[in-house]
Amino acid sequence: MNHRFCAAKSEAIGLLLCGFLQINAAMITTVGELVDAVNHGSDGDVVTIAAGTFELTAPLTPQPNMTISGAGANKTIITAAASWKPDTTDLPDNATDHTSVNQNAYLINLRDRITGITVSDLTLTGPNLHGAVYGNNCDHLELYNLMVKKFLWSSIRTFRLDSAKVHDNEFIDAGGKFGPEGGALFLTWTTDSEFWNNRITKSPDWPRNFYGFKGRKGTRCRFHHNDVRVQFSFEFPFQHDANVEIDHNHFTGTISIPKHAGGNIPDSGYTFHIHHNWLQRSYALEWSRNGAKIDHNLFDFDTSVDGGNLITDHGDVASPGPTEFHDNLIKNPGRGVFWSGVVDNNISFHNNHVKATTTITPRTEGFFGFNTSTDFSTIEIVDNIFECYHTSRPLMRNSASYNAVIENNTLVNISDSASFENPHTGAHRGPLEDLFFPCGVDGEYTVDGWDVYETGSSSTTRTAFSSTMPANMISRPNVGISKCILWESGNIQPSAHRSIYTVRGQKVNVLGSSLLRPKIGKGVLVVENDGK
Secondary structure, eight states: OOOHHHHHHHHHHHHHHHHHHHSSSSSSSSSHHHHHHHSSTTOOEEEEESSSEEESSSSSSOOOOOOEEEEEETTTEEETTTTOOOOOOOOOTTTTTTGSGGGGGGGEEEEEEEOOOEEEEEEEEEETTEEEEESSOOOTTTTEEEEEEOEEEEEEEEEESOOEEEEEEEEEOOOOOOOTTTTEEEEEEEEEEEESSEEEOOOTTTOOOOOOEEEEEEEEEEEEOOESSSSSEOOSSSSOOEEEEEEOOOESOOOOOOOOOOOOOOTTTTTEEEEEEEEEEOEEEEEOOEEEEEEOOOOOOOOOOOOEEEEEOOSSOBBBBOOOSSEEEEESOOSSSEEESOOOOOOOEEOOHHHHOOOOOOOOOOOOEOOTTTTTEEEEEEEEEEEEEESBBSSSSSEEEEEEEESSSEEBTTTTTTOOOOOOSSSSOOOOSOEEEEESSOOOEEETTTTTEEEEEOTOOOOBBBBOGGGGGOOOOOOOOEEEEOSSSSSTTTTTTTTTEETTTTEEEEEEEEETTTTTTEEEEEEEEETT
């Protein structure tokens, strides 16, 4: 017997049968049908909802492994009836106690240990509800292609979430602060999960601020290619986080990750790795956090909003570190690069480039404000470029800080340069490689050195999104290597494909690549252009 043929035949019959069943499945067209299918369905059911508005008076309570999908965001709308108005006196909930949550205040209630749920292609909205989705131990949750808008507190509220995928969603006015809490997503104890291609915004007339990604303790999580335009784009404070990666995002708000005394360092060696982001708020990073790595970011600050230090530690206990900050571009820092009211030791600031021009205040503080009790033998400011234009600024805010290890920095218009030694070592100064990467939803923006523009735009017509600098602050080496974002289907690997590609009508020789998500097939190709 030909077992291979029989297996293939059985698979084909199975696919045909599956397709037949799917085609003949009843489409949900009424609220009653929707409630019955979701609340009284079976494990693994697929609930397909037609276009239309479905007004609920109580939460949907899915069964395990259920898939709930609509005809598309803005086509299938699930909302709350005006009469459904849960009490808000229990907000904020206890951030680490799931029993404090009013589960009946969410459109979709996953209860406890309802796993394997997929929700997609819907609009979820409820201005009088606490949020859209609640769950505890709701592992393998996937949320995608959703429009989530207008909720009072936290649109996605989870506890003990493992192996989740939240991607390609838009959150508009998706939460509101009650006390210090409330976010578009509020994730307590999240492991091995991924969040990408999400857009989070607040309308000018939405009355309450809220966090973008809000959480308590992330472990082996990745947040990438998101666009978050709220005051605090990301906040994971107070817990012992490990292996959290924040990359290729566009954030207009703060990344806040403070922990008492900086927290534990996991065996992997890092707590948070913040890299290849376009960050636009001068109050950029809220500290302290031991074992953090910050590299290859564009910190791009507007001179008219200069109230923040790039890194700020409001803690009251010394932190041993380390923090490693390298290969970043910093444009127009406000108050400065680093400030701490307490001791932060083991900070390495190397191979960065800082360009500062006159800000609205104008700011004249030193770039670094260390506590005078710091162990300055553990502070390294090495191989950087500091340039001040129009307004001179000092490197340090107090004389004790001159005891730090300060070596081989290029100093332009730094007013206290005669107050400390800065021996030359011959090592490279500034970033060791040019910044060139896509960021934001689907890589919609390209960071190209100090500039940011729409990915794929023509060099003759593109609009720069980054903050402006005087012409004499723009410097670019003229080298025979250039880079481009290549948008192709499939997995681009020069080692497995031809090395000659056509880019903007010209043939180029591929020297290397940096793929972001191979299954999407978007990457950065380094190409040789013969100096042209």
